Amino acid sequence: MSKSGDPDLLNLITAATEKAVRDAEIYLPDDVKAQLKKALERESVLIAKQELFNILENISLAEERLTPLCQDTGIPVIYVTLPDGMIWTSEMEQAILIGIQNATEHIPLRPNLVDPFSRENTRTNTGLSMPPIHVKSGDRFTITVLPKGAGSENVSSITMMNPSDKEHIPRYVVETMLKAGGRPCPPVILGVGIGGTFDGAATLAKEALLDPIDIMTSYEQEICDRVNQLGIGPMGLGGDTTCLAVKIKTAGCHTASLPVAVNIQCWAARRATVEVSL
Structure with a gap:
């Protein structure tokens, strides 16, 4: 198993996060359809x-057009499952945030995350103590994205x-x-x-x-x-x-x-x- 600080693993986490965001924004789950x-x-x-x-x-x-389902692309709420023996680290969290930033630029997504008082926009959908990443143990290492609109x-x-x-x-x-x-x-x-x-x-x-x-x-x-x-x-x-x-x-x-x-x-x-x- 790769170590939690392995650069290759961190790159995989970033790529998986970007894909999960893209899939969530474009494709509605089959059960909902x-x-x-x-x-x-x-x-x-x-x-x-x-x-x-x-x-x-x-x-x-x-x-068909590979575009987001809704103009309010929401704030990404993230759920992670980690297999036994793997420890959640700040480097892994940062890799997920980079994935969100990449998705915001590449899909693209509307930048929604703002400071609650100044309303200054981070332009990346990350930062400012965004919704926490929920981590629990599981059989596999998975990243789940739940975009939540206002x-x-x-x-x-x-x-x-x-x-x-x-x-x-x-x-x-x-x-x-x-x-x-x-x-x-x-x-x-x-x-x-x-x-x-x-x-x-x-x-x-x-x-x-x-x-x-x-x-x-x-x-x-x-x-x-x-x-x-x-x-x-x-x-x-x-x-x-x-x-x-x-x-x-x-x-x-x-x-x-x-x-x-x-x-x-x-x-x-x-x-x-x-x-x-x-």
């Missing part, structure tokens, strides 16, 4: 059917419930989407984090967006159905399809608390994983 096609087939509202058709045409054009992120939410209020979680998720309306470019995917701590619930909610959306538990399906009953519809113009899926992740929490976070994702649910060959 399949759910959008199913939504088009069962949609009963004419304007909603047209919007879903437009979305699917947009997806095809992006693949439209859906801005209407996400978190609350600290009382433990006795657990039966109100579905209502909170539905109310979050009701307040969001058409702003997050529905149909959406709702990542829900339950448990952990204040920050941990938000992390769980975003990680839930990495899961395939063609399978839901009965609890997830129940919430999804209730969201669709809102009638917000594709792009907020009304219709049967407001939510493609609800995905939930949980973690243990303090006996006196019940954190719940909802991370909304627009129809352009971009994610891609590339393996680093060792």
